[in-house]
Amino acid sequence: xxVTIAGAGIGGLSLALMLHERGIEVEVFxxxxxxxxxxxxxxxxxxxxxxxxxxxxxxxxxxxxxxxSTLAYFNKFGQEIWREARGLAAGYDFPQFSIHRGELQMIxxxxxxxxxxxxxxxxxxxxxxxxxxxxxxxxQFTRRKDGFTVQTECDVLVGADGIHSSVRKFLYPHGDQPxxxxxxxxxxxxxxxxxxxxxxxxxxxHQDQKFVCYPISQPLHRKGRSLINWIAELRVPSGExxxxxxxxxxxxxxxxxxxxxxxxxxxxxxAIIDGAKEIYEFPLVDRDPLPRWTFGxxxxxxxxxxxxxPIGSNGSAQAILDARYLSDCLASDPDTSYAxxxxxAERLPRTTGIVLRNRMNGPEQVMQMAESRxxxxxxxxxxxxxxxxxxxISLRYKRLAGFDKDSLRAKI
Numbered sequence: 001x002x003v004t005i006a007g008a009g010i011g012g013l014s015l016a017l018m019l020h021e022r023g024i025e026v027e028v029f030x031x032x033x034x035x036x037x038x039x040x041x042x043x044x045x046x047x048x049x050x051x052x053x054x055x056x057x058x059x060x061x062x063x064x065x066x067x068x069s070t071l072a073y074f075n076k077f078g079q080e081i082w083r084e085a086r087g088l089a090a091g092y093d094f095p096q097f098s099i100h101r102g103e104l105q106m107i108x109x110x111x112x113x114x115x116x117x118x119x120x121x122x123x124x125x126x127x128x129x130x131x132x133x134x135x136x137x138x139x140q141f142t143r144r145k146d147g148f149t150v151q152t153e154c155d156v157l158v159g160a161d162g163i164h165s166s167v168r169k170f171l172y173p174h175g176d177q178p179x180x181x182x183x184x185x186x187x188x189x190x191x192x193x194x195x196x197x198x199x200x201x202x203x204x205x206h207q208d209q210k211f212v213c214y215p216i217s218q219p220l221h222r223k224g225r226s227l228i229n230w231i232a233e234l235r236v237p238s239g240e241x242x243x244x245x246x247x248x249x250x251x252x253x254x255x256x257x258x259x260x261x262x263x264x265x266x267x268x269x270x271a272i273i274d275g276a277k278e279i280y281e282f283p284l285v286d287r288d289p290l291p292r293w294t295f296g297x298x299x300x301x302x303x304x305x306x307x308x309x310p311i312g313s314n315g316s317a318q319a320i321l322d323a324r325y326l327s328d329c330l331a332s333d334p335d336t337s338y339a340x341x342x343x344x345a346e347r348l349p350r351t352t353g354i355v356l357r358n359r360m361n362g363p364e365q366v367m368q369m370a371e372s373r374x375x376x377x378x379x380x381x382x383x384x385x386x387x388x389x390x391x392x393i394s395l396r397y398k399r400l401a402g403f404d405k406d407s408l409r410a411k412i
Contacts, residue, residue, distance in 0.1 A: 001025065001330065004139050004154040006127040007161035008035060010101075011302030011319030013108035015160060017055050018327035020116050027152060028112065029141045031161070033124035035109055037102030040187045040280070041216040041229025043068065043201070043313035044104070046087060046094040047403040048320045053094060060107045065099035066199050066215045074204040075370045077377045078264030082366050082390045086201070092405060098201065098214045098229070100189070104316075125150060127166040130157055130298060137297045155336055157298045158326070160319070163287070165304035171295055180241035181284040181309065181359075183208070186232045186255050188276035189216070194226040195267050202267075206371035207361055208235040209258055211269055230272055231310075232259060233284065241283055250281045284309055286359070289352040294340045301326060306351035312362040314354055314401050321402065322347050353400055363397040366390055 001024050005012045008030035019026045044052065044061070052058060072083040087096030112121060125141040128149065132138070137157045141150045159167025168176070196202070198221055201214035210233040217227035232255055252273050262269040273279075286307045293300040302319030325346055329339040354362075361368055366385065374384045398404040 001156070001336070002027070002154045003156045003158060003330065004029065004137070004152055005158045005160055006139070006141075006167050007031075007159065007165075007302075007304065008105075008109065008121060008123075009160060009162055009302065009319075010105060010108065010316045011304075011323055012158070012160035013105065013112050014051070014055075014320045015158060015301060015323035015327060016112050016116060016120075017108070018323050019330065020112075021055070022327055022331035024327070024330060026116060027120050027122070027154070029122045029125040029127065029139075029152075031124070031126040031144070031166075033144060035105065035123065037100065037106050039101035039105075040189055041098055041214060042101045042104065042316050043214070044097040044099065045313055045317045045401070045403045046092040046096055047401070047408055048317035049087075049097055050094040050408060051320050051324050055111070057107060057111060061097050061099065061104070062095075062218070064103050064107070064218055065097035066218055066221060068096040068098050068199055068201055068214065069197055070200040072196075072200065072202045073364070073366050074202060075367065075374070075377060076205045076209065076262070078204065078262070078267070079377055079381070081370045081381055081385070082394070084394060090405075092408065094408065098216045100216050100227075100229070101316075122150070127159070127161060127170070129170060130167075132157075132296050132298065155297060156330065156340065158301050159298070159304045160301040161304050163285070163303045163307040165300065167298070168290075168300055168304050171298070171300075172290065176287060176290075178241060178283075178285040178287055178307075181286075183233055183235050183284040184255070185282040185284055185310075186250065186252075186279050187282060188230060188273075188279040190228045190230065190272050190275035191220065192226055192228055192272060192275055194221070194224070198226055203364060203367065204262065204269075205233075205367060207364075207368050209233070210364075210367070211259060211262065213267070213269075213272065228272055230276075232256075232273065234258060241285065248281055250279055252276070252279060254281070286355055289355055290348075292344065293348060294344045297336060297340070299326070299340045299344065305348075306355055308351070308355045309358040309362075311358040311364055312354070312397055312401060314358075314362075317401070317403070318351055318354065322351075350400075350402070357397065357400055363394055366393055
């Protein structure tokens with residue numbers, strides 16, 4: 001069996017490694033001509049780090065990433081709403097890692113090139129189209145340097161090419177537009193002094209004004225410093241999806257003013273914003289869940305299949321879980337068509353639930369509850385939101401996303 005993957009992001013590279021591990025031939029095509037360690041931070045929750053440990057990548061991750069100890073939510077006055085231990089500190093068998101997205105991608109790419117071969121990763125090749133018969137797929141890619149069409153035959157084609165997936169657009173050419181939340185994100189990294197214990201993630205505010213912060217560099221942590229990944233979020237007045245570049249550099253003056261008073265005894269958010277060298281603007285978007293991902297021998301994976309709001313730290317994790325289940329299905333069933341349908345039957349409803357729950361703010365709804373019930377702040381959070389309510393929100397989301405402790409231990 002041969003599988004062709006369109007997209008060398010986290011999902012596509014994870015799938016390539018998992019397929020190779022099962023003895024399945026794999027080839028990866030990526031649009032960009034050179035993969036560089038670009039982007040900002042992401043979180044790898046225990047269900048994702050479990051899968052990467054199984055691929056033998058944990059040591060490389062641990063050398064670069066922060067092993068997250070705590071997640072805490074605060075209101076717009078810096079008052080604590082909810083705090084919980086994370087990863088090993090919470091009793092999991094697997095850590096939660098916070099890492100620069102580009103570094104994770106480079107770790108995965110190096111493993112693919114070493115284990116599968118440099119000649120199996122084709123950079124600068126954009127997906128164009130496919131044709132399929134009962135027993136094969138003929139996929140066409142456009143070589144960007146000269147416009148030449150490259151064709152490859154395979155048994156399965158997987159679109160793992162992100163939220164702007166060309167494979168998804170080929171399958172759904174009409175009526176599948178991004179769904180804009182009306183909120184914008186500004187993302188950057190800033191080197192600074194550690195806050196809390198130097199390994200904590202926090203979120204402050206509410207759904208119309210929020211700030212997210214977590215450290216992502218173990219090498220800097222060892223030196224007593226922190227490389228902070230941060231996200232500022234605001235509702236925009238027009239509520240319309242911008243037509244400009246979705247990853248453009250902007251000046252802090254575009255968004256920083258509403259956060260100027262967010263200086264508390266344990267963090268100085270204006271200083272973190274001021275310390276960033278480059279700031280990128282993103283609209284907070286997803287797409288409506290699809291009725292199906294699989295068409296014969298072609299299917300979708302990761303953000304190409306289920307783009308979701310970056311709430312609950314689950315986008316990359318769900319792509320990795322897609323890859324694990326798809327590779328298991330293809331390895332265990334000689335009927336490729338049935339294996340792809342089995343993958344879809346398992347993963348589509350699970351990820352649809354996360355997409356829809358993230359539109360309701362996922363576990364971050366505790367901040368909105370505090371804002372709605374105590375807009376002027378509180379003296380005792382238990383009088384605003386009972387502790388059992390906070391615990392229930394956290395646990396329900398973990399179960400939905402598949403990283404509650406019972407679910408993970410059942411998979412060992």
